[in-house]
Every structure is written in C-alpha cells, then in structure tokens.
Amino acid sequence: MALTRAEVEKVALLARLELEPQELELLTAQLARVVEYVDQLAQLDTQGVEPLAHAVELTNVFRPDQVQPSLPRQKALQQAPRTDGEFFRVPAVLEP
Amino acid sequence: MSEHRYELVVGLEVHVQLLTQTKLFCGCRNQFGAPPNTLTCPVCLGLPGTLPVMNQQAFQLALKAAVALNCEIAPVTKWDRKNYFYPDLPKGYQISQYDLPFSRNGYLEISDPRGRFGPKRVGIIRVHLEEDAGKSLHDETAGQADSRIDLNRAGTPLLEIVTRPDIRSPEEAKAFLTELKLLLTYLEVSDCNMQEGSLRVDANVNLHIHTPEGTVATPIVEVKNMNSFRAVERALAYEAQRQYHQWLSTGHRLGQVPKQTRGWDDQAQITRPQRQKEESSDYRYFPDPDLVPVTVSPEQIEQVRQSLGELPATIRERIQKQYGITPYDADVIVSQGRAVVEYFEKVAQVSGNGKQAANWVQRDVLRTLKERQWTMEQFPLSAEQLGQFVARIAQGRLASSRAREVFDHMLRTQQDVDTAIEALGIQTVDEDTLQELCRRLVEANPKVVQQVRQGKTKALGALVGQAKRENPNVDPRRVQEICRQLIEQAEA
Numbered sequence: 001m002a003l004t005r006a007e008v009e010k011v012a013l014l015a016r017l018e019l020e021p022q023e024l025e026l027l028t029a030q031l032a033r034v035v036e037y038v039d040q041l042a043q044l045d046t047q048g049v050e051p052l053a054h055a056v057e058l059t060n061v062f063r064p065d066q067v068q069p070s071l072p073r074q075k076a077l078q079q080a081p082r083t084d085g086e087f088f089r090v091p092a093v094l095e096p
Numbered sequence: 097m098s099e100h101r102y103e104l105v106v107g108l109e110v111h112v113q114l115l116t117q118t119k120l121f122c123g124c125r126n127q128f129g130a131p132p133n134t135l136t137c138p139v140c141l142g143l144p145g146t147l148p149v150m151n152q153q154a155f156q157l158a159l160k161a162a163v164a165l166n167c168e169i170a171p172v173t174k175w176d177r178k179n180y181f182y183p184d185l186p187k188g189y190q191i192s193q194y195d196l197p198f199s200r201n202g203y204l205e206i207s208d209p210r211g212r213f214g215p216k217r218v219g220i221i222r223v224h225l226e227e228d229a230g231k232s233l234h235d236e237t238a239g240q241a242d243s244r245i246d247l248n249r250a251g252t253p254l255l256e257i258v259t260r261p262d263i264r265s266p267e268e269a270k271a272f273l274t275e276l277k278l279l280l281t282y283l284e285v286s287d288c289n290m291q292e293g294s295l296r297v298d299a300n301v302n303l304h305i306h307t308p309e310g311t312v313a314t315p316i317v318e319v320k321n322m323n324s325f326r327a328v329e330r331a332l333a334y335e336a337q338r339q340y341h342q343w344l345s346t347g348h349r350l351g352q353v354p355k356q357t358r359g360w361d362d363q364a365q366i367t368r369p370q371r372q373k374e375e376s377s378d379y380r381y382f383p384d385p386d387l388v389p390v391t392v393s394p395e396q397i398e399q400v401r402q403s404l405g406e407l408p409a410t411i412r413e414r415i416q417k418q419y420g421i422t423p424y425d426a427d428v429i430v431s432q433g434r435a436v437v438e439y440f441e442k443v444a445q446v447s448g449n450g451k452q453a454a455n456w457v458q459r460d461v462l463r464t465l466k467e468r469q470w471t472m473e474q475f476p477l478s479a480e481q482l483g484q485f486v487a488r489i490a491q492g493r494l495a496s497s498r499a500r501e502v503f504d505h506m507l508r509t510q511q512d513v514d515t516a517i518e519a520l521g522i523q524t525v526d527e528d529t530l531q532e533l534c535r536r537l538v539e540a541n542p543k544v545v546q547q548v549r550q551g552k553t554k555a556l557g558a559l560v561g562q563a564k565r566e567n568p569n570v571d572p573r574r575v576q577e578i579c580r581q582l583i584e585q586a587e588a
C-alpha cells in the first residue's frame with residue numbers, strides 16, 4: 001500500500017506536528033515502509049476468524065466503586081508548565 | 097415569496113453523568129462543585145504508565161439505563177480511543193465506544209398529556225459508556241489571554257444516548273428530554289441536573305420541504321450550547337425558520353455543503369456558526385489496549401430487568417386506572433418522582449377518593465413543597481393524616497370552604513384532622529339544621545327568590561352571606577345548592 005505525501009501531511013496535522021519539507025519527505029518514505037510491513041497481515045486468510053478486540057484473552061476486569069484518595073492539588077499541578085496554584089493555565093483556546 | 101409546507105426532522109445526542117461514587121477508571125470521587133483540581137490522580141491526569149480499570153457500578157448503571165430504554169445489549173463490548181487535542185483532555189484521547197457500543201436499537205415512548213401530539217416511539221440508535229473531559233474556563237474578565245483548566249470532571253462516567261431522527265417538533269424534543277430525565281432519575285442512574293451539566297443535549301436538525309417537484313431535504317446542522325429544555329425548544333424553532341429561509345435564498349440541499357455546527361445564543365435567541373466538525377475518521381479511533389472487553393450474559397440482562405422496578409410510563413397508566421384520575425393528574429404526580437407517587441397512593445387509599453386525593457396532593461402539597469423547598473420526605477403531614485383529611489371532605493363532613501384553613505392548621509401543628517377541626521372551632525352543621533336554615537332564609541327573602549326565578553342566580557349570594565353570618569360553620573356551596581333547590585321546588 002503506497003502512502004502519499006498528502007496523507008502524511010494530514011496525519012501530521014492531526015497529531016499537531018509541524019514538519020519541514022525534508023522531514024515530510026523522509027517520514028513519508030519511512031512511514032510507507034512501516035505500513036508495508038504491517039500490510040503483510042493482509043496476505044492471511046481470515047475468513048471465518050472472529051475479530052479480536054484485545055491481545056490478552058481476558059474479559060470483565062472491574063474495580064469496585066470505592067473512593068480512593070486523590071492527589072493533593074499542589075502535587076497534581078506540579079508537572080504543569082503553567083499554573084496559578086488552583087488551575088492549569090494554558091494558551092487561550094476557542095470555545096469548542 | 098412562495099410558502100412551502102415543511103417538516104422539522106430532529107435527532108438528539110444526550111450526555112448524562114452517572115451517579116457513581118467514583119470516576120470511570122480511577123478511585124477519584126465523582127463529585128460536582130469541589131475546589132478545582134482537588135479530585136485528580138495519575139490515572140485521570142493521563143500521566144504515563146498508569147492503567148485505567150473499569151468501575152463496575154458505572155457499567156451496571158449504564159446497563160440499567162439501556163435495558164429501560166428497550167435496547168439490545170451486546171454480548172461483547174469494548175472501549176476505543178477517540179483521539180483529539182484539547183487542553184481539558186489530558187491524555188490526548190477520550191476513552192469511548194466506537195463500533196461495538198454495549199447497547200443499540202432501543203426506543204422511548206413519549207406522549208403529551210395535553211394532547212398536542214399523539215403518543216409515539218422515539219428510536220434510540222445507541223447508548224454507550226465513555227469518560228467525560230475536564231472543564232475549560234475562559235477568563236476574559238481578568239484581561240488574561242489564557243484559559244484555566246479544572247480536571248475534577250476528567251474521567252467521570254458519561255452515558256451517550258443517540259436518538260434516531262424521529263423527532264418532528266420542538267414540543268416533541270422537550271417531551272423526549274423530560275421523559276428521559278424522569279426515567280433516569282427514577283432509576284437513580286443520573287440526577288440529570290442541567291445547571292450542573294449532568295445532562296447535556298446536542299441536536300441534529302434539518303427540514304424536509306415539500307415542493308411541487310417533490311420533497312427536498314436541507315443540509316443537517318448540529319446545534320449545541322442549549323442549556324435548558326426551554327432553550328432546546330426555542331433553538332429548534334429558530335433553526336427551522338432559519339433553515340427554511342436559507343434554503344429559499346441558496347437552494348442548498350443535503351449533501352451539497354459540509355455539515356455545519358451552530359451554537360445557541362440564549363441572550364440573542366439565535367444560533368451562530370461554530371467551528372466545523374472534524375470528520376469521524378479524523379478521530380482515528382482504535383481499540384484501547386489498556387482495557388479488556390466486557391461480556392454480558394442473558395441472565396445478567398434479566399437480572400437488571402428485574403431490578404428496574406415500576407417505571408414512570410407504567411405507573412402513569414396504573415394510577416389513572418386504579419384511582420380514576422385524569423392522564424394530566426397522573427402525569428403531574430409521576431413527574432414529581434417516586435416519593436410523591438407513593439404519598440399520593442397512600443392518600444388515595446386512606447381517603448377512598450382518588451380524584452380528591454390527586455387534587456390536594458397536586459395543588460396544596462406540591463405547592464407547599466415548592467414554596468418551602470422541601471422534599472416529599474420533609475413534608476410534615478403523613479399520607480395517613482392527609483388521607484383522613486381528604487376523606488372528611490369527600491364524605492361531606494368538612495366544608496370545602498374551610499378545608500384550606502384546616503390544611504394550613506394541620507401543616508403548622510401536625511395535628512390530625514379531627515383535632516384541627518376542633519381547635520379551629522369548626523362544627524359540622526348537620527343536614528337537618530342546614531335545610532331548616534335555608535328554608536327560613538328563602539321565606540324571609542322574597543325579593544331574592546324573585547330575582548333567582550328571573551334567572552339571576554347570582555342573587556343567591558345574598559342568601560349565602562346571611563347564612564354565613566348566622567352560622568360560620570355552614571358550607572357555602574351546600575347553602576347555595578339547597579336554596580336553589582328550594583326555590584325551584586316552590587316554583588314547580
């Protein structure tokens with residue numbers, strides 16, 4: 001399966017990556033090889049095989065609805081580039 | 097300008113927050129109104145190396161809602177990552193359900209007790225369980241060009257309910273939302289409090305316009321930002337008008353322009369365009385490798401079904417038949433919740449008069465609850481006490497003119513009806529005394545009698561006034577009735 005430059009541009013945009021033209025060139029080639037590699041799976045005959053949602057054969061893992069302590073606010077905010085001690089501060093975003 | 101007949105076509109997307117103790121994938125408390133960023137942990141902050149584990153109660157509540165909405169429950173369900181960037185979504189993806197939602201193909205029946213539209217089923221395409229995002233606060237007043245993020249809500253359990261485009265008017269949309277809210281609050285799945293954001297509604301809206309050349313569908317518009325059921329009604333009515341005029345001026349049909357998102361502006365009472373919605377493939381959904389699938393057996397579904405209890409639609413029908421009350425009365429009582437239904441039923445049983453019980457519960461009890469902001473449980477009179485009170489009125493042993501006074505006294509003192517009547521010095525006037533009094537009054541007032549005979553029934557008021565002066569305990573309505581009968585008899 002060939003990968004076009006336009007497709008890589010779109011994926012980059014969705015991932016919020018800004019790429020230089022040379023990077024785009026390089027990544028298109030590299031990504032194409034990755035996709036090609038995975039594409040080998042398409043050679044398998046999967047007729048009559050149930051789709052697999054998860055690699056681990058485990059279902060119904062639950063936890064009880066019991067409150068556990070949360071982090072102190074100071075600790076929760078500690079890794080943030082910008083805070084006011086109460087909130088995370090981020091560059092202005094448009095209303096969704 | 098030619099006028100066309102058109103139909104409004106609406107599908108709703110409703111999000112409700114579940115009444116769990118904790119969030120969907122971690123043990124942080126699921127609570128509205130806590131100080132910002134005090135209910136977070138590494139899991140809901142999306143820190144690397146953490147593992148989400150599904151809250152059993154959240155899944156159970158979701159199942160309850162879906163079964164009550166007549167949905168088919170999938171034997172196997174899984175969760176997917178919906179990828180997008182927004183500062184209130186710390187992981188860069190939302191854990192949601194894409195191609196294998198845990199339920200689909202249900203319906204909710206709606207009707208209008210005032211008969212503006214017939215009973216109908218609104219189809220439910222799917223109900224799925226996902227996590228909520230945090231909150232962004234856009235602080236313009238502080239003059240700062242940045243946003244504040246509170247992640248207390250991030251990762252709390254959310255049910256998404258998507259209807260078929262079966263809704264045909266703003267009134268139907270409101271009826272659907274009202275019935276859905278009632279059902280989910282009866283089930284204690286959600287408190288559906290719109291002010292606190294525990295119920296949110298978006299609508300997909302277009303028109304089917306009938307032209308001489310056939311029916312034309314207008315482009316579908318998604319309407320957001322509707323903060324009350326009233327706002328939903330108004331936004332839909334506005335949007336119908338807008339789309340019709342848009343079509344008249346552009347001729348655009350469904351499929352000719354990309355889907356538009358518009359936000360309801362409650363101040364201006366209009367919808368305004370918002371940013372274009374990304375195509376669903378842009379979310380690059382894929383199965384979340386951190387969560388394993390969940391299976392549901394037919395036995396489990398049956399258990400959930402058994403646990404639902406009597407639901408609003410069934411209660412409405414039953415109490416109408418059982419107590420001989422109108423659909424409107426039944427609707428008002430049921431819409432107040434289970435506690436009020438139970439209270440009403442007890443009053444109806446003790447008094448032996450469903451209609452009167454409905455009147456007093458609906459009018460006086462509910463008014464009192466509203467005025468004093470009490471819950472049914474806080475109401476000082478037991479159903480037994482009110483039942484005996486209603487019984488006395490129904491049996492004609494308490495004049496309806498003084499009933500309100502007795503009710504207020506009972507409310508104040510929590511006395512039984514007999515004690516209250518005694519305390520107020522009300523004596524029931526027996527039938528013979530009443531007849532005797534009326535006979536005397538009719539004889540003593542030939543002028544009034546003549547007026548009544550000439551059709552001026554209002555003149556009876558003079559007799560009632562005199563009767564009340566002689567004996568304040570008489571029931572004015574009975575005096576009027578008896579006097580009229582006496583006059584009519586004398587005439588014959």
Ligand SMILES: [Zn+2]
Pocket residue numbers: 119122123124135136137138139140141251
């Ligand atoms: Zn947490």
